[in-house]
Amino acid sequence: MIRVSVDSAPIELSVEVAALEERGAGGVATFTGLVRGDDGVTALELEHYPGMTEAVLIDLAEAATSRWELLGVTIVHRVGIMTPGERIVFVGAAAHHRREALDACAYLIDRLKTDAPFWKREQIGEGARWVEARASDGDAAGRWL
């Protein structure tokens, strides 16, 4: 019932949602993160810590299933180079009732932002810059403590 994937292939939304729907739940809540095209960003590169990343995401999914009554949890994160508009992350939770699914979904993406070892590098024309962490992400994750 837990699916975690870190892959350079595009995220297939319909496949991920359908797999959660097959859990026999009353509801599925999902969040999809897209690459922003702000400030002239032409490409985004995602670096991660192989091994630790997958372990952290599995820990997060297990923490969600122990906190809420869930029938399925999916976390898919893309790595490598992608362009604005492409999907970068998908999290989903299936539960008997909407509240568990919605809360678990918010928990997963908030915690992923601060706990999973990924780093974003933005390509802007000929230049590139590493994205800085935002304090608001820490605040969002902190509300689940």
Place this chain on the structure above:
Amino acid sequence: MDLLYFAWVRERIGTGQERLDPPEAVVNIADLIGWLATLSPGHAEAMREPERLRAAIDQRFVPLDAPLGNAREVALFPPVTGG
């Protein structure tokens, strides 16, 4: 000890991984950062602002004052920005 570097830490050092044998006086992550800074100009640049660094020992996040103990793998990197 295997050292892993990510993002701009890796770029400044010029490699993502190296095996090093720190001296005995290096007992925690902060000591390690200070010692790494003496190894090359690239290491010095990467370690210049320890407050901007985060660390993991054997793939678990730790604070900078964490003892190295019998660490096999230590990673240094900027704050994470996934999602």
